[in-house]
Amino acid sequence: MRRPNDIGGMPAGPVNPAGHEIEPWERLITALVSTVGPAAKKITTIDEFRRAREDLDKEFYDSLTYFELWAEGFVNLMEEKGVLKRSEVEARMAALRSRP
């Protein structure tokens, strides 16, 4: 059984050595994961966070960029830990969208 992250040796295309400049929100999710996790509050382990990402449905997983995957995995893990609910996140997103 191959989880969606276990891709060593699978056929794939050329490597693009260029990258994009990391966006502020991408740095922010990196910081949130680190702060909630092993670097600071230790509410989660790095292992739980990896596992939460890998638990995503494969088709969905494959459609996400690296940091989108982090965001989705993190929300699921926080819900699992009883810290917040996805519905709260979605409600807050709607509020932020309409905030002047």
Added chain:
Amino acid sequence: MSARFKPGDRVRIGDHNPPGHRRVPVYARGREGTIERICGEFANPEELAYGFDGLPKRPLYRVRIKQTDIWPEYKGSANDLLELEIYEHWLEPA
């Protein structure tokens, strides 16, 4: 630390296919290699991933495998190597 293996030992990585979070890539399962070093003792990530403490800590080894023992059509030197970290509970003597 009581490690079952020492550098130079021939080992076989388990060919198990359990569901859930594992840190043995599928490409490495069932492969034979050599212990390159003992890395120390660490908690089991397969348990940590589900909120358990992963104890007792167990030895983690670096296993050295010939690339030609992994990939049937490997292009490159016959001496090329792949080295990765495997926890003791995934290893048997070869």
Added chain:
Amino acid sequence: MADHSHDHDHDHGHEHGHGHGHNHPHDPIEVPDGAGHYELMVHAVKELLIEKGVITADDIRKTLEFMDTRTPALGAKVVARAWTDPAFKKRLLEDGTKAVGEMGIGMGDAELIVVENTPEVHNVIVCTLCSCYPRTVLGLPPDWYKSRNYRSRVVAEPRAVLREFGTTVPDSVTLRVHDSNADMRYLVLPMRPPGTEGWSAERLAGIVTRDCMVGVSLPKADVKAAA
């Protein structure tokens, strides 16, 4: 190589519709206008975590500030010191964690293994399962390191992948790929290039690029590392 539905790795920020195009740096704590779906999600999560008392805005700022201090320049200093101080190099290869600790670089819960390139051996690093990377030594990993294409192919066809970076490793040299799949993190100690005789450690550090510490490039006397 079989057909793959993506002809490039879509790990770039531009593809998701919000391309707002302006260049001013955002304070990551503020929600910008025209934020995309995931940008909103991350800000929503941040606000909720703060409101629920899980973390504070200050905690986040401290983490971001620490992240800012982690750049490839740290790794370059380690390499340059190894090139000019044989006793340090020996300690570095024996116990990477302890050696970089001498230079004030902590490894957290991970341990550092430094692998040395020689005329007979070339090393390259990957994390096929996710994106484990020596972040406290090199900063955040580049997109290509985290990409599906690199992670899938460098274990199986490392020389072909290295050629895509413009690096050729002859068959007479043994190529070691290290898959960083557990608690170890890796740094490649490249060979000191010709044309650098008599250089100070500081000058040497200036040519040690991130890519050569991951193993996809080789340092050159006339190629400066990014600032």
